[in-house]
Amino acid sequence: MELKDEIRIPASKQVVYDALNDPEVLKACIPGCEELIQHSPTELEAKVVLKVGPVKARFTGVVTLDQAGAPDRFGLSGEGKGGAAGFAKGGAEVTLTEDGDGTILRYDARAEVGGKLAQLGSRLIQGTAQKLSAAFFEKFAATVTADAEA
Incomplete structure (x- = not known):
């Protein structure tokens, strides 16, 4: 599954980049995020509760x-x-x-799911992923703005 989108945030590139690297900002913006721990500048651990169709699960x-x-581009994997x-x-x-x-934030993401989630069907998973992604970036843009x- 692939997701691509862009959003304009009325803040400088450095402010946006710093917010993308701030665990408190990320925790507040990630839908269902219960905990986000930064182990190093390049490694984070998260606990998130998500509902995809009839399946609700806590992911670690x-x-x-x-x-x-950085700060022009960076990658992440998880x-x-x-x-x-x-x-x-x-x-x-x-x-x-x-x-x-302002700053234009573009992302190109890819994901793979397995287990009960994979049995739900790609349209439901794609739709949920798009909705969660949009929710994150809307909240992120509002927080950074x-x-x-201030």
């Missing part, structure tokens, strides 16, 4: 950041396990481009 996973192209519900793994490439007094104005 690790996300690794690749900051080689894997989460949801017990009997199955697993999810994938990654994303994020690019940040200055746009006047409020912080930039």
Whole structure:
């Protein structure tokens, strides 16, 4: 499954980049996130509760950041396990481009699911992934905008 989108955030590229690397901001923006622990500058551990169709599960996973192209772009990859519900793994490439007094954030993500989740059908999973992604970025943009104005 692949997801691509972009959003304009009315804040500088550095402010957006810093927020993407702030565990408190991420925890507040990730739908269903119960816990987000930063083990190192490039490794995070998360506990997230998600409902995909009739399946509700608590996922525990690790996300690794690749900051080689920062602050213009960076990558992330991760894997989460949801017990009997199955697993999810994938990654994303994020690019940040200055746009006047704001920043265009583009992402290109890919994910793979297994277990009960995979049995739900790709349209339901794709739709849920798009909805969760949109919810994250809307909340992220609102949070960064409020912080930039403060």
